[in-house]
Amino acid sequence: MQCRGNLRPSGRRGCQDCGETYAFGDAARCRCGEPLWFETDTAAFDWPDASGTTGSDVSLGQDTLWRYESVLPAARPTGLAAAAGGTPLFRAPSIEPPDCPRIHLKLESVNPTGSFKDRGTAVGIGRTxxxxxxxxxxxxxxxxxxxxxxxxxxxxxxxxxxxxxxxxxxxxxxxxxxxxxxxxxxxxxxxxxxxxxxxxxLNSDSPLRVVGQKTVAYEICEAFAPDAPDAIVLPVSSGGQASGVWKALRELDTAGLLSAVPRIYLAQAARCDPIAQTYRRGASRVEPVEGEPTAAVSINNADPPSGNRALAAVSETDGGVVSVEEETMIAERDRLAGDAGVSVEPSCAVATAAVRELAASGEFGSEDDVAVILTGSGYKYGASDADASSVREIDRADIPAAVRDAVS
Structure with a gap:
């Protein structure tokens, strides 16, 4: 994305909930208690032209989140932070059951430390x-x-x-x-x-983290331009990432770069789902819950600090929130690994599991394009419960016969 003129945020922050604004400073939360986010003038947003950027910084800038440098509150850095973002988005027909929407996986595990968190950290490091x-x-x-x-x-x-x-x-x-x-x-x-x-x-919903993490939605929408995905589905914990996605969609819509605003759907593990419970009640204020132990450790957040804003994102885009049972989540993690070749944490698998449930309920049709954000790698933490019973031990002399038998 390029912008005509200098639109880099000055540091002014606003509260989505009550409308209060704050001048440049370190404030992370409004006096009303809700988190703040950076305000950006989006009137002159535009996608990059076909030629893109030339020169020695192509590999660390043009193809990372820093392609949007002009609308970020930090200048492009050097080193590790320069490599954040620019992750692959690809369709995964192998995990699309009949009458399921077209599923496009956004693989955030390609970030430097294997998760979407690098986006917010990179911007935060650059500004502080x-x-x-x-x-x-x-x-x-x-x-x-x-x-x-x-x-x-x-x-x-x-x-x-x-x-x-x-x-x-x-x-x-x-x-x-x-x-x-x-x-x-x-x-x-x-x-x-x-x-x-x-x-x-740089906590989960600090303004600097949210402004960096919103670039994942920029990348998704730019990949679909001039159209847009029908929906974006992602796991939710604190609500910071959901806030970033919603912020990006608001900005792109204001700039006239979306043919339609994608619906936002959030997924939680059923054992700890305060946002989903509030959504089912039809309320707008998230209350803490007594969560249970779950394999979805990364989203096991019983009192999400940006839960209210996550709910607002869902409401404003006509989306929804889905609770995923533990067995379903684990089965989906295994399906992603075995059918799509993608290793994810259980915390990520709730997102594609949610797509299946939403499709089964009629929320998605076979002609819909759904982008699913897979937030982190399964390789980092391993799978201690993985089934190794299929491993066979053979002697070297047995290799020809064993290979022929395996592929016959």
Whole structure:
């Protein structure tokens, strides 16, 4: 996307809920309690022309999220952050059952640390100075630690006390200040907003993170231009990514770049689905729930800080929210791996499972184009419950016969 004139956001932030605006500063939340986001003048948005960018920065800029540099609140960086975004979008007919819509997978695992979190971290690193931090026990923690290391910045990572050692080891390799915190993990988000800790916390719905993560919707819509997908489906946890997708669609619609605004559908694990429960009640304010343990660890958020804004995104686009049962989610993860060749976390598999449920209920038809955001890689965390019973041990001398038997 290019824009005519200088439209880079000045840093002014607004509240979608009450309309309050704030001048440049570090505020992450409005006085009403809702999260803020950057305001951008979209009147002169346009997609890039066919020639694109030329020169030595083509591979790190034109084909990444920095192709939209002129409407981001940070200049294009060097190093790891320059490689964020620009992920593949491809149709996956092998997982489309009869009467199912055309499914297009947005593979966010291609980002530098294997998840969509790199988009927000890259922009946040580019706009802030000094130490950076986050509250996370997964993808966001790994992303902030890696990007801080690449930029020569100190990183402060706060994780829950029950975070597995395997995840801690992945984060620790980038040498952050890593703290396993005893106590109410749900309160850590608010703790980092209270007082001056001397650290720029790039938490799940911080304005800088949301503005970086919205670029995934830019890329999806640009790939479909001059048309648009009928719907965008994604997992939801805190609501920050849903906020970013909605923000991007609002901007593109204002710029006249969408033939129609895609409907936003969100997916949660049924064992922890506060946003889905609120949607089913027809309410607009998300209440905390008592979540149960789920394989969808990355979206196991019983009190989402941007839940209200996620619901607003669904309402304004005539979308919906789906709860996915545990067995269905695991089966979908296995289907993606076996039929589409894509390894995802269970937290991602809820999205394509939701497409199936929505198609079965008549929400999608066979002529609809649905873009599904697969937020993170399954390779990072492995699949401890994977079935290895099909592995056969043979001697070298048995290779010819075994191979012929396998393909016959």
């Amino acid at each position: 100075d000094g130490p950076v931090g986050t509250v996370s026990h997964g993808n966001m923690a790994l992303s902030v630690a890696a990007h801080a290391a690449a930029a020569g910045r100190e990183a402060v990572i706060l994780v829950a006390e029950d975070t597995p050692d395997s995840r801690l080891a992945m984060i620790a390799q980038h040498d952050p200040d890593l703290f396993r915190v005893r106590g109410d993990y749900g309160r850590l988000y608010d703790d980092t907003l209270e007082g001056d800790l001397g650290v720029a916390f």
